[in-house]
Each structure stands twice: as structure tokens, then as C-alpha cells.
Amino acid sequence: MTPHTQGQELVIENLAAGYGKVQVLWDVSVRVGPGEFVAMIGANGAGKTSTLRAVSGVLRPSGGRIGLGGQDITRATPSQIVGMGLAHVPEGRELFALMTVRENLELGAAMRPEARTAQAETLERVYTLFPRLRERAGQLAGTLSGGEQQMVAVGRALMAKPSVLVVDEPSLGLSPLMTQTVFGALKAVNAEGVSVLLVEQNVGLSLKLASRAYVLENGQVVNQGTSAALLADPSVREAYLAL
Incomplete structure (x- = not known):
């Protein structure tokens, strides 16, 4: 990851997916511009995490299409998708508890040749973002606080030098x-050019950061618009902002 990364476009079209015979996503369409x-x-249970899992190849869609930088990644494997420039910060962090912080971070660069080449430079950038x-x-990752573990999870994704970053519930269990x-x-990271798709329970904070947002309910997009418009929408304010 270096300044002025060329962010790619992420396009999700009419996505359908589920677990076994249980369908959890219906006709989900989302776009993140470069x-x-x-x-x-x-x-909770709206389908946000499942959408991100489908985007990163962990959950195989049953219908629809996912495009990354103009390329169809609907059937690509997680390692192929990372190699094409998309990194996923999963809910729950999923660190290797018995490996050190640095070892966890270095794993993030393993899937992309360009990331391995720039590993030392990117590691320094991660340390600049997260001095702790x-x-x-x-230190072993499993001995860190929850907030420190979240920093490692984000840092590990950044070590892949992504052009698109999808992030699932980064504030879960964290102090203000x-x-x-x-x-x-x-x-x-976004200011440096990386495209970001954020799933987050802290609706007020996420809408302040994002330029646009989508509202999911029961596996479907039920509302979308600029963050300013959604912040002013009475239904959004009542349902998610307790206003």
C-alpha cells in the first residue's frame, strides 16, 4: 500500500446466496466506485456479512454477478480475488493467536507478488497507521486486547496492497x-485511493465516513442514497439512529 493507490470499481449485481438450502441474499445490487x-x-441478520463473504469468495453465490475492476470474480477463489486486489477484514478478526503480530501481518502479503516485493515498505506504513x-x-496475537487485534486484522489486509478493501464490523467490542x-x-487509506466497502453497526459513524450507503433488510437492499440523504431519512433515523 502506497499513497495514491488506484482504487478499483466493485460491482455486485442481483446477488443471491445462501447456506445449504437456506437462502440469505436476494437480488442484492451494490456499487463502489474507484x-x-x-x-x-x-x-443483525440482514445479510451484510454474507454479502462481504460472497464478494471475497468465501461464500459461493447461487445467482447474480460480482465484478472487480471490470473482471468477473463471481466464481473466483478467495486467493485469486486477493491476487486481483481485493482484501477482506472479516468479522471476528480471525487472527492466528499463536503467531506474533508481525507474523500475522506478513501473512497478508503472501498472496500477491507485488505485495511481497513491497512488504517492508507496506509494513512500515501499517506501523505508521497503528503505532501500537x-x-x-x-507479541503473540492472542494476547492482545480486542482493539489491538482489530488493528492487526486491518493491517494484515492492507499488507496485500489492496485496491479494494471490504471491512466487516470493525468497531465490534471496541472502546470509543x-x-x-x-x-x-x-x-x-481511502484518502490514498483505496476503494472501501464498510459493514458496521455504528450507523451514525459509518454514514459520517462514507459518501453513500445501502440499507439491507432480510437479505435485500431496501434503501440507498448519499449518506446525507440517509441521515435525514426519517425511517433510517428511527430504525438505526434512535432519533
Whole structure:
């Protein structure tokens, strides 16, 4: 990851997906323009995490299409998708607890030749975004606080030098201060050109960061618009902002 990364467009068209015989997504269409910051909001169980899992290849769609930078990635494997420039920060972080912070971070560069070549430079950038990780570089990831683990999860994704970053519930279990640190890093990365698709329960904060957002309910997009328009929408304010 270097300044002025060329963000790619991410296009999700009429996406359908499920787990076994249980369908959880119906006709979901979302677009993230090059270098754009877009949020997906909705209640628990709305299908936000499943959408991101489909985008990163972890969940195989049963219908629809996913495009990345003009290429069809609907049937691509997770490793192929990372190689094409999309990195996923999963809900729950999914770190290797018995590996050090630095080892977890370095794993993020393993799937892309250009990321391996620039590993030292990108690692320094991650340490600049999250100075605490430099201090904890030799510490086992499983011994970190929740906020520190989230920093590692974001940093590991950035080590792949992504042009598109999809992030699932980064503030989950974090203190307000840690939340501000993580969101500040996402804002900085986006300012450098990386396209960001954010799933987040903190609707107010996510809408302040994103330029546009989609509202999911029961596996379907039920509302979309600019963040300003959604913040002013009475139905959004009542359902998600307690206003």
C-alpha cells in the first residue's frame, strides 16, 4: 500500500446466496466506485456479512454477478480475488493467536507478488497507521486486547496492497477511542485511493465516513442514497439512529 493507490470499481449485481438450502441474499445490487467509501447498514441478520463473504469468495453465490475492476470474480477463489486486489477484514478478526503480530501481518502479503516485493515498505506504513503494533510486533496475537487485534486484522489486509478493501464490523467490542483509531485508519487509506466497502453497526459513524450507503433488510437492499440523504431519512433515523 502506497499513497495514491488506484482504487478499483466493485460491482455486485442481483446477488443471491445462501447456506445449504437456506437462502440469505436476494437480488442484492451494490456499487463502489474507484476510490469511493461506501457503507452497508442494517440490523443483525440482514445479510451484510454474507454479502462481504460472497464478494471475497468465501461464500459461493447461487445467482447474480460480482465484478472487480471490470473482471468477473463471481466464481473466483478467495486467493485469486486477493491476487486481483481485493482484501477482506472479516468479522471476528480471525487472527492466528499463536503467531506474533508481525507474523500475522506478513501473512497478508503472501498472496500477491507485488505485495511481497513491497512488504517492508507496506509494513512500515501499517506501523505508521497503528503505532501500537510496532510496539507489539513480537507479541503473540492472542494476547492482545480486542482493539489491538482489530488493528492487526486491518493491517494484515492492507499488507496485500489492496485496491479494494471490504471491512466487516470493525468497531465490534471496541472502546470509543479504539473505534476512532481504526476508523481514522480506514479514512486515511481511502484518502490514498483505496476503494472501501464498510459493514458496521455504528450507523451514525459509518454514514459520517462514507459518501453513500445501502440499507439491507432480510437479505435485500431496501434503501440507498448519499449518506446525507440517509441521515435525514426519517425511517433510517428511527430504525438505526434512535432519533
